[in-house]
Amino acid sequence: MDIVTAQEMYEWDRAALDAAGIEGKMLMESAGRAVADDMVRHIRKQDKVIVLIGSGNNGGDGFVIARTLLNRGYDIEAWQVVPDEKITGDARVHKEIFMASGFSVRPYSSLEKLMQSFQRADIIIDAMLGIGVKGRLRNPIAEIVEAANGLSVFRMAVDLPSGLPADEGIVDFDAFHADYTTVIAAPKMSAFLQHTRPYYGDYRIVEIGLPTRKLPPVNRGLWRKEDVRRTLPVRGKNSHKGSHGKGVMVGGSLLMPGSIAMAGRAALRSGVGLLTIATVERAISSISPYLQEATFVDMEEKEGALTGQATDQLSGYDGVAIGMGMGRTRGAKRLLEAIVQGVDAPMLIDADGLYHLKEILDVVKERQSPTVLTPHPGEFAHLTGLSIRDVLQSPFSCSREFAAKYGVYLVLKGPSTIITSPDGKQRVDVSGNAGLAKGGSGDVLSGILFAMMLQTDSLMDALGNGCVIHGCTAESLTEEKHSKTDLLASDVIEGLSRTFRTISSASR
Numbered sequence: 001m002d003i004v005t006a007q008e009m010y011e012w013d014r015a016a017l018d019a020a021g022i023e024g025k026m027l028m029e030s031a032g033r034a035v036a037d038d039m040v041r042h043i044r045k046q047d048k049v050i051v052l053i054g055s056g057n058n059g060g061d062g063f064v065i066a067r068t069l070l071n072r073g074y075d076i077e078a079w080q081v082v083p084d085e086k087i088t089g090d091a092r093v094h095k096e097i098f099m100a101s102g103f104s105v106r107p108y109s110s111l112e113k114l115m116q117s118f119q120r121a122d123i124i125i126d127a128m129l130g131i132g133v134k135g136r137l138r139n140p141i142a143e144i145v146e147a148a149n150g151l152s153v154f155r156m157a158v159d160l161p162s163g164l165p166a167d168e169g170i171v172d173f174d175a176f177h178a179d180y181t182t183v184i185a186a187p188k189m190s191a192f193l194q195h196t197r198p199y200y201g202d203y204r205i206v207e208i209g210l211p212t213r214k215l216p217p218v219n220r221g222l223w224r225k226e227d228v229r230r231t232l233p234v235r236g237k238n239s240h241k242g243s244h245g246k247g248v249m250v251g252g253s254l255l256m257p258g259s260i261a262m263a264g265r266a267a268l269r270s271g272v273g274l275l276t277i278a279t280v281e282r283a284i285s286s287i288s289p290y291l292q293e294a295t296f297v298d299m300e301e302k303e304g305a306l307t308g309q310a311t312d313q314l315s316g317y318d319g320v321a322i323g324m325g326m327g328r329t330r331g332a333k334r335l336l337e338a339i340v341q342g343v344d345a346p347m348l349i350d351a352d353g354l355y356h357l358k359e360i361l362d363v364v365k366e367r368q369s370p371t372v373l374t375p376h377p378g379e380f381a382h383l384t385g386l387s388i389r390d391v392l393q394s395p396f397s398c399s400r401e402f403a404a405k406y407g408v409y410l411v412l413k414g415p416s417t418i419i420t421s422p423d424g425k426q427r428v429d430v431s432g433n434a435g436l437a438k439g440g441s442g443d444v445l446s447g448i449l450f451a452m453m454l455q456t457d458s459l460m461d462a463l464g465n466g467c468v469i470h471g472c473t474a475e476s477l478t479e480e481k482h483s484k485t486d487l488l489a490s491d492v493i494e495g496l497s498r499t500f501r502t503i504s505s506a507s508r
């Protein structure tokens with residue numbers, strides 16, 4: 001499922017006409033009907049529904065929606081919130097069809113008049129502005145939105161809430177606060193940003209008849225459970241432990257043995273063939289009871305933390321994961337640099353590894369094997385020198401720029417996790433819930449991602465799958481036996497069994 005910017009959506013619109021001859025008014029009819037079909041799931045026959053109609057094509061959709069619902073006997077009041085001369089093009093065609101069908105529209109004259117209708121309404125449908133919004137809302141839409149947001153009605157938006165930008169990077173806006181949005185054709189970027197996501201409420205995407213084979217490709221898409229089912233490698237009958245990757249994890253310290261233990265256990269539960277933990281000797285006895293299936297390499301230490309530059313013990317592996325619990329000492333940084341430079345294998349770098357990485361990004365750039373970085377926004381801000389605010393406002397472009405500059409795969413974690421390849425492809429995972437907002441979750445995710453990396457040739461599939469498996473496990477645990485409050489990262493590790501069982505049984 002592609003995720004689009006406003007411009008990409010307009011390009012699709014154009015392709016529908018140019019490549020397939022689908023005229024705008026046809027597309028509007030099918031969009032409006034698809035939205036109405038979706039919205040009726042929330043509307044009862046006795047509900048009083050107000051449809052607010054604006055000047056552009058979003059308003060045009062509004063005429064189709066209002067007509068469709070009126071034809072089906074729903075109690076609909078259509079309000080046109082802009083002067084008649086502003087209704088042009090395809091929207092004008094649909095206004096005429098609406099009127100010729102025997103329905104009438106109320107012209108907006110003052111907020112007081114509209115408020116009288118609002119007071120009696122159960123549901124407000126916002127078809128005032130869509131992806132064509134520019135700048136802050138102007139009156140009368142600004143005052144209508146403000147009034148509607150203050151009512152205790154059910155608010156539904158067509159395509160996206162009026163006033164909300166479709167793209168990233170815009171923070172200066174007011175917008176309709178929807179409880180539910182029916183998104184047309186493809187989710188817009190703003191459905192995945194921290195500052196704009198809440199305005200959508202729940203949302204669903206409806207298909208409107210765009211010619212999918214003729215649309216210009218978009219390099220950005222949602223990665224969901226069905227994608228995992230499609231791409232998760234099947235364990236062959238004749239496979240042996242070597243077929244599933246031989247990985248080494250470097251990290252842990254005397255006082256921080258937990259993170260690498262959790263990452264290691266998550267990797268084992270995610271099917272890695274052979275796992276070695278490279279850590280300080282004195283931490284091994286506390287980690288090993290938790291990881292009976294792993295082997296251990298004791299590394300040079302200084303005051304309980306990893307140090308040195310030895311990389312010879314780390315050769316011969318199919319992949320390296322580094323950083324979990326390794327600490328922020330100078331010795332750890334030296335070791336990281338030596339490994340990043342000297343070990344030629346796919347590498348995942350997380351946690352303290354990311355902290356140290358800032359000063360050696362040029363070394364990362366020179367690596368021949370793929371490098372995967374898994375920062376949360378704070379770590380990413382540290383790595384890039386941007387503010388967390390900038391990262392959150394424009395995560396898609398910040399990620400893309402960074403991944404291209406340093407030739408890395410980037411997993412920018414959050415409620416919407418954005419995975420970016422060095423060549424700019426992006427996948428978004430929205431699985432998971434607030435139960436994961438705890439220490440240890442990142443370690444578990446790293447372990448899963450590492451195991452996935454070792455079991456497929458497609459790194460983007462591996463990273464998408466790892467994120468979705470992690471998030472879906474948390475979701476099913478909080479549906480069944482945990483709350484978001486008590487869920488621990490270690491519960492997620494044990495919950496992986498069920499996720500793998502259900503995902504693989506559904507794929508056969």
Ligand SMILES: NC(=O)C1=CN([C@@H]2O[C@H](COP(=O)(O)OP(=O)(O)OC[C@H]3O[C@@H](n4cnc5c(N)ncnc54)[C@H](O)[C@@H]3O)[C@@H](O)[C@H]2O)[C@@H](O)CC1
Pocket residue numbers: 009010012013027028031054055056057058059060061128129130131132133134135136137138139141158159160184185
């Ligand atoms: N494939 C597509 O692109 C399709 C688009 N459709 C609909 O068309 C919408 C896009 O249509 P448009 O490009 O006409 O754009 P909009 O319908 O979003 O609105 C453009 C209008 O809003 C006014 N406006 C812009 N910024 C404003 C502000 N800050 N305050 C007040 N008024 C403002 C402009 O004067 C213009 O008349 C989509 O969101 C969707 O609902 C559908 O009809 C079907 C297919």
Ligand SMILES: [K+]
Pocket residue numbers: 058126127128129130157158159160161162
């Ligand atoms: K809208």
